[in-house]
Amino acid sequence: MPAPVSSAQFRLRLPDRTLDARGCHAALPSGGTATLEARVRAFFARQHDGPPLLVGLLPFDPDGDDAIYQPRSLETAAPDAATSAMPFTGVVQAEPGAVQYADAVRKALATLRDDASALKKVVLARTLRVRERTTIDARRLVGRLEQDPEAMTYLCPLPVEAGDAPAWLVGASPELLVSRRGRQVLSHPLAGSARRRADPDEDAQAARDLLSSAKDQDEHRYVVESIVAALRPYCERIDAAAQPTLHATPTLWHLGTRIVASLRDPSTPVAALLAVLHPTPAVCGTPTALALQTIAALEPVQRGFYAGAVGWMDAQGDGDWYVAIRCARVQGREARIYAGAGIVADSDPAAEAAETGAKFGALLAALGVDAALPIEQGDFR
Numbered sequence: 001m002p003a004p005v006s007s008a009q010f011r012l013r014l015p016d017r018t019l020d021a022r023g024c025h026a027a028l029p030s031g032g033t034a035t036l037e038a039r040v041r042a043f044f045a046r047q048h049d050g051p052p053l054l055v056g057l058l059p060f061d062p063d064g065d066d067a068i069y070q071p072r073s074l075e076t077a078a079p080d081a082a083t084s085a086m087p088f089t090g091v092v093q094a095e096p097g098a099v100q101y102a103d104a105v106r107k108a109l110a111t112l113r114d115d116a117s118a119l120k121k122v123v124l125a126r127t128l129r130v131r132e133r134t135t136i137d138a139r140r141l142v143g144r145l146e147q148d149p150e151a152m153t154y155l156c157p158l159p160v161e162a163g164d165a166p167a168w169l170v171g172a173s174p175e176l177l178v179s180r181r182g183r184q185v186l187s188h189p190l191a192g193s194a195r196r197r198a199d200p201d202e203d204a205q206a207a208r209d210l211l212s213s214a215k216d217q218d219e220h221r222y223v224v225e226s227i228v229a230a231l232r233p234y235c236e237r238i239d240a241a242a243q244p245t246l247h248a249t250p251t252l253w254h255l256g257t258r259i260v261a262s263l264r265d266p267s268t269p270v271a272a273l274l275a276v277l278h279p280t281p282a283v284c285g286t287p288t289a290l291a292l293q294t295i296a297a298l299e300p301v302q303r304g305f306y307a308g309a310v311g312w313m314d315a316q317g318d319g320d321w322y323v324a325i326r327c328a329r330v331q332g333r334e335a336r337i338y339a340g341a342g343i344v345a346d347s348d349p350a351a352e353a354a355e356t357g358a359k360f361g362a363l364l365a366a367l368g369v370d371a372a373l374p375i376e377q378g379d380f381r
Contacts, residue, residue, distance in 0.1 A: 008157035008166075009139070010055045010071060012312065013146060014320060019312055023072030025050035030065035033058060033275040040271045043070075044315040052315040057156050057169060057324060058278055060303040061292075067159050067305070088368040090132035090333070095301050101126045101356065102349035104298045105341075111294065112345045121222050122285035122294045125340035126356055127301050130367060131333060138168035138330045144366040145172045148250055151362075152176075152322055154310045158329065169305050171327025172362055174249050177309050178277055179320045180270035185235055185261040190247055191223040191282045191342055192216030192255035195358040207246050207253045215346040220244050220255040222344075223282045227259060230276045234268050235261035251361040269317030274309065283307040283323055283340065304329065306338040328363045337363045 010021040028043050040054065047070065056068035096104070104124055111117045130136075142155040151172040158167040176188040194210040197203040210216055228240055238261040247256035284307070285291025295303075305324055313319030328335040339359035341352040 008069075008071075009155065010157065011142060011153075011155040012055070012310065012320075012322075013151070013153045015152070019055070020075040021051075021053070021055050021071030021073070021312075022075050024069045025072040026070045028054055028056070028066070028068040028070070030067065032061075032063040032065070033278055034062070036066065036275050037269060037271040040269065040313065053312060054314075055156075055312045056310075057158070057305045058274065058309040058321075059305050060279060060283070060307040062275075062278060067157075088132070088370065089134075090130060092364075092369060093129040093131070095127045095129055095336075098353040098357065102353045105343055105347060105349040105352050107298060108294060108343045109345065109347060109349070112343065112347075117290075118287060119290050119294065120286045121219060121281055121342055121344050122291045123281075123283050123307075123340045123342050124295065124352070125299055125301075125303060125307065125338055127339075128337040128360055128364070130328070130335040130337060130369065132335075132367075133333065135333055136330050136335050136367070138166075138170050141170050141328075141330065141366055145170070145362065148172065148362075151249070154322070154324075154327075156305075156310055158305065158331075160331070165332040167329060167331035169310070169324060169327055170330055170363075171310075171324060173310070173322040173325050173327070174247060174254065175282065175323040175325060177280065177311075177321045177323050178270060178273045180263075180273060180318050182318070183263045183266045185231065185263060185273065187227050187231075187259040187277070188256055189220075189223045189227055189259070189280060189282050190254040190256045191220040192244070193341070193355055193359070194253045195354070196248070196251055196253060207248075210253050210255060211244075211246065215344060216255055217244070218346070219342045219344050220257070222286050223280055224257045224259070226281045226286060227277060231259070231261050231273070234263060234265070234273065234276070236264050237262045249362075251358055267317065270313050270319035270321065271317070274321055278309055279307065280323070282342070283325065285342070301336075303338070307340065326359060326362055328367075335363075335367065 012019045175190045179186040240259045244255040247254040309321045310324045311321030328337045339356040341355040
């Protein structure tokens with residue numbers, strides 16, 4: 001896979017700082033998550049110049065090639081100023097539309113409700129293809145997303161073939177996959193969502209309904225149990241609350257659980273934890289192999305780096321990695337926005353389609369797309 005261009009910019013706004021990395025000093029040889037730890041160790045063993053840091057992306061497919069590299073320098077520059085989105089002058093095409101997406105959910109439900117099937121949950125995604133009349137500025141786009149002070153925003157260069165326009169993954173993820181500082185390990189999975197309401201009383205009721213929803217509690221439990229099980233061989237004193245709490249974004253309520261653990265072996269790097277955690281049931285399903293097969297059969301657009309992971313790791317094994325959701329792939333005049341919903345046996349196809357529609361909201365607003373704009377081949381709302 002081609003490496004990021006030498007002029008690449010990687011930007012990750014974290015709760016305590018903003019990592020702004022420029023250029024590509026050296027690329028990590030690409031591969032799947034099963035070889036990630038070994039490749040990272042070998043890289044730092046032989047690489048003695050440049051920042052002792054790797055940044056980049058894991059794809060959704062754990063066997064796919066990652067895009068991780070050592071930047072040339074670390075900066076403290078602010079993003080391009082962007083007080084508001086430019087008026088949108090292009091078109092938006094649903095891939096697939098809400099009706100077709102609901103049909104895919106029904107097919108998944110037939111498997112989930114089959115007593116002979118081992119499938120317990122599957123996350124199905126759909127996309128919107130945005131085509132503008134002028135080039136979409138990825139840096140300004142992440143600047144608009146950063147107007148939400150609570151958002152963990154990211155701008156990450158994507159590998160492209162020689163001669164192709166630069167491509168970026170731009171997003172605002174609410175979900176921490178894994179963080180490692182010395183022996184301490186953190187994860188904050190989110191699963192189970194509800195649309196926010198403009199009216200405060202209705203919004204509070206939506207939050208209460210989400211907390212009391214058996215369907216969403218089941219969906220969330222699969223994720224937490226999977227992460228705890230994956231961490232157990234590596235960690236001790238794993239602390240995960242028995243019940244999830246509410247996590248708010250400007251457009252959605254989520255169920256979230258903070259997981260805190262301590263490494264048994266302090267030399268275990270974050271790369272090893274990434275390999276066993278990704279992809280979680282929050283973006284894939286459970287059991288993983290069967291969910292991956294179902295996704296491949298039902299989703300018409302390949303995910304690429306959507307629902308992968310974005311972050312950094314250093315030579316000491318520390319790092320922060322977030323689930324690469326609420327994002328768009330931007331290249332030239334086009335952007336493809338992604339959104340998914342977790343499907344369990346009690347899911348309602350229309351409600352799941354509406355959930356994906358709500359998850360498109362932040363990127364559409366940042367791109368300047370009016371929510372009332374007609375969508376080709378289906379309505380995203």
